[in-house]
Amino acid sequence: MSDFSSGAQLLEKMPFPSLATYTAFSVALLTGAAYYSVENSATEEWRSNPNYTSGIAEAWSFFGGATVVLESEDRSTLFRLAEVVVHLMTDPLCILVLVNMAGCLLTLLGKLIQVLVFGQLRVSEEQHLKDKFWNFIFYKFIFIFGVMNVTHVEQVLNWSAWFALLGFLHLMTTLSKDRFQYLSFSPSIPAGVHFRLVGLLCGVQVTCVLCFAICILCGIYHGLHTFALMVAEVALVSLNAAYVLARYTLHVVDSKTSERLWDSRAGCVYYTELGFELATLLVDFLHHLHMLIWTNTMLSMASLVISMQLRWAFNEIRRRILKHRNYLKVLRHMMASYPMASLDELTKNSDDCAICWDLMSTARKLPCGHLFHNACLRSWLEQDTSCPTCRMTLQSTDSSEGFFGSLSFSSLQVEASATVHPRQLPPGGPQVTNHLFHFDGSRYFSWLPSVSLEVSHSNLLPQSETTNVVGSVDHQQLNRIVEELASMFPNTSRSVILQHLRNSQTVEHGVENFLSEKLLAPAVGLTEASARLHFYTSPHASSAGDDSASGHKSPKIHQFSRDPTVFQNTNLSSTTVIANQETSSNSSATQRGELERPLTIDDLWNRFDETNRHPDPEERMFPVGAAAVFGTFSPNPILTERRRILKESAVEGIDYCIVNYSFMSWIFIDNPGPATLYSKTVKMKKVKRSPPRLIFASTMKPNIPIVL
Amino acid sequence: MARSALRRLMAEYKQLTLNPPEGIIAGPINEENFFEWEAMITGPEGTCFEGGVFSAKLTFPPDYPLAPPKMQFTCEMYHPNIYPDGRVCISILHAPGEDPMGYECSSERWSPVQSVEKILLSVISMLAEPNVESGANVDAAKMWREDRDQFNRIADHLVRKSLGLPDTFSKV
Structure with missing residues (x-):
């Protein structure tokens, strides 16, 4: 169906009236037609029409039951009404108006269902719906005029009515399918949504049964061909709806049951999908084949379109079958080559499946020793032939035909001795692997070439990640770190620092431990501080080491002292480390005296950023973190709130906004006059399940003293 | 398939929230749809992108983690491995079968682990060390090789822009 999407796009560019306009137009037309009928049916000329007598007789017999009990006056009004109705039904113009009205009602019904079941449509759903709609119209137009060769207006109308109904069902199914796909992306869906969607799908199925009845009725009158053509369409819609329902059921069952019965369920899901997909494609294929054979003229535009559709269906079927063969092959290969891991191995592994990150109660073991869920491994091996973790090439069972049918990647492990000395090899680790890529084109068409390509590469991946243990770091590097730390903290002897590093597992940990210990010490004596700048952290502030260590339950106020050298930091990110370096070096008395004067941004700048890239103070970038604002955001608030706050900042007068992954600061500048350090709490919008963690702001202005 | 993908994405989100690695923030844009994430990364230290905070969008396929997600920067970027429209071109994001640049070894490609x-x-290490051979942005690759100063100026401009700071680029 995708062949004509460009055509659909073209149609889309045309101005299309809104639903309200269309409805108003249709109602106006109907009123006009009714008025015309009332006027016209009274004329003698129309009464002499041969249609009139038979029509009136029919209508009269229809009203017959009611006429007996009515008075004569009522009978005459009723007769008049019958006349009008008959006129409406027989006049060609009026019929067109009525058909239009029916279409309008159907559209309104569709709109109603959309509002009730789906609510606001997403952009992609709307796009998909439009594409489907125009494709459907196009194909049915071809069908009515190209295949059926209808000539009478009446026939056209009958077919149109039929396809309008089918198209309606089709669109509803498509919409349900899209919506289901979207819902499966979300972890929490209210039950009401489920019920409405399933209700709609059941409604579609019931209507399909009714349509089937109509097919039988038409079949009796018009022969087997018509029946087959009609039934195929109904079957397609019904299959689609059933497919969505089946997937829905599986999805709900899967999400409701907590434990994973993956092996059986994955197979079940796979075969359901396979069955439905193949059935749909097969019906589609046969339907088009039937149309092609049944078309009166073999060489027409219509047969061309049908042939294209046929080719598409055929390719899809073949692709699906090839995929299934591949699936079976992988399954057989896995059964034969990779044993299930023993309970012992599972406990020893004690890790989750690397593919789905879930616990493993059963697992398959690859030759390289890595364990995976059966289903996870299978779906990966369907597309690749290497171990997901270590990339070791896995040997295919039969080298003549690989996992990909005739597109075969058979990987051969070659004796490594040719290139690498055998003694250098870690035991069991493959060093050189060959990938053989073979494309046998003649299998498809005789004129396609066959290509083989062999790629050798040495597998130099490390066998296991080496941890950065202090002992393993070379001496020079360690000395450098000690030197650096010693220059930051002149009061601490080098041996103490070295001891620190040696005691912890990794250098990173050592440095971190050392720093947090050093930096927390002065912060304890922080009492005279004026709490002009404070910020709140939630108890969950995860990367704030000192916070979590002291286990605060309530929001905590951090204080910003008059002495800029002492501020508590909650995050040992690189920027704060620079700041803290000053913290300690300023503890000497001489520097303290120097700092009695008010702090300017220049001081901050010189302190916080040694790599002063711009000599001109005007050009200097505010050092990130100079505002001494630290904390941690959980992802959601920062992402959504950042934009909101930035937007509001224009109104609130925030001059600069510094955002970093771990903190956020706003800088207000009073212009003119002395810059004041503002603290401001910006209320964050409540975000579901992840509370905001830190909010505040501060300000600094170049060369103007900050008044605390 | 979407069910297992959703489980995995939720697990990843949980892990990223509980133990956020330094310099990285990532999470679903909207908790209704776990297949579209927004991420913010900081420019690596000691490089021209230092200090910048860059936002990007990650789009996951329904069969994640069998297939890689797509990543696109939503802020302005100028880098040899980032297309002008923000899409990131690194080998880890390429599925094992495909090889758009024709240079990658399959061991560098996407894998479910x-x-x-x-x-x-x-991506952070890519910002620090561009792969000039695979030029997603050929101009940037050329500038990186031949006129590093100009490249650094552009990067500085981008960093300032990402922080919402006044720009000095035009005056330089």
Whole structure:
């Protein structure tokens, strides 16, 4: 169906009236037609029409039951009404108006269902719906005029009515399918949504049964061909709806049951999908084949379109079958080559499946020793032939035909001795692997070439990640770190620092431990501080080491002292480390005296950023973190709130906004006059399940003293 | 398939929230749809992108983690491995079958053991060390090789822009 999407796009560019306009137009037309009928049916000329007598007789017999009990006056009004109705039904113009009205009602019904079941449509759903709609119209137009060769207006109308109904069902199914796909992306869906969607799908199925009845009725009158053509369409819609329902059921069952019965369920899901997909494609294929054979003229535009559709269906079927063969092959290969891991191995592994990150109660073991869920491994091996973790090439069972049918990647492990000395090899680790890529084109068409390509590469991946243990770091590097730390903290002897590093597992940990210990010490004596700048952290502030260590339950106020050298930091990110370096070096008395004067941004700048890239103070970038604002955001608030706050900042007068992954600061500048350090709490919008963690702001202005 | 993908994405989100790696923030844009994430990464230290905070969008396929997600920067970027429209071109984001640049070894490609965290860390290291051979942005690759000063100026401009700071680029 995708062949004509460009055509659909073209149609889309045309101005299309809104639903309200269309409805108003249709109602106006109907009123006009009714008025015309009332006027016209009274004329003698129309009464002499041969249609009139038979029509009136029919209508009269229809009203017959009611006429007996009515008075004569009522009978005459009723007769008049019958006349009008008959006129409406027989006049060609009026019929067109009525058909239009029916279409309008159907559209309104569709709109109603959309509002009730789906609510606001997403952009992609709307796009998909439009594409489907125009494709459907196009194909049915071809069908009515190209295949059926209808000539009478009446026939056209009958077919149109039929396809309008089918198209309606089709669109509803498509919409349900899209919506289901979207819902499966979300972890929490209210039950009401489920019920409405399933209700709609059941409604579609019931209507399909009714349509089937109509097919039988038409079949009796018009022969087997018509029946087959009609039934195929109904079957397609019904299959689609059933497919969505089946997937829905599986999805709900899967999400409701907590434990994973993956092996059986994955197979079940796979075969359901396979069955439905193949059935749909097969019906589609046969339907088009039937149309092609049944078309009166073999060489027409219509047969061309049908042939294209046929080719598409055929390719899809073949692709699906090839995929299934591949699936079976992988399954057989896995059964034969990779044993299930023993309970012992599972406990020893004690890790989750690397593919789905879930616990493993059963697992398959690859030759390289890595364990995976059966289903996870299978779906990966369907597309690749290497171990997901270590990339070791896995040997295919039969080298003549690989996992990909005739597109075969058979990987051969070659004796490594040719290139690498055998003694250098870690035991069991493959060093050189060959990938053989073979494309046998003649299998498809005789004129396609066959290509083989062999790629050798040495597998130099490390066998296991080496941890950065202090002992393993070379001496020079360690000395450098000690030197650096010693220059930051002149009061601490080098041996103490070295001891620190040696005691912890990794250098990173050592440095971190050392720093947090050093930096927390002065912060304890922080009492005279004026709490002009404070910020709140939630108890969950995860990367704030000192916070979590002291286990605060309530929001905590951090204080910003008059002495800029002492501020508590909650995050040992690189920027704060620079700041803290000053913290300690300023503890000497001489520097303290120097700092009695008010702090300017220049001081901050010189302190916080040694790599002063711009000599001109005007050009200097505010050092990130100079505002001494630290904390941690959980992802959601920062992402959504950042934009909101930035937007509001224009109104609130925030001059600069510094955002970093771990903190956020706003800088207000009073212009003119002395810059004041503002603290401001910006209320964050409540975000579901992840509370905001830190909010505040501060300000600094170049060369103007900050008044605390 | 979407069910297992959703489980995995939720697990990754949980892990990223509980133990956020330095310099990385990532999470679903909207908790209704776990297949579209927004990420923020900081420019690596000691490089021209230092200090910048860059936002990007990650789009996951329904068969994640069998297939890699797509990553696109939503802020302005100028880098040899980032297309002008923001799409990131690194080998870890390419499925094992495809090889758009024709240079990658399959061991560098996507595998289900990779994760959002690893992708973002790779992107950070890509910012520090561009792969000039695979030029997603040929102009940037050329400038990186031949006129590093100009490249650094552009990067500085981008960093300032990402922080919402006044720009000095035009005056330089």
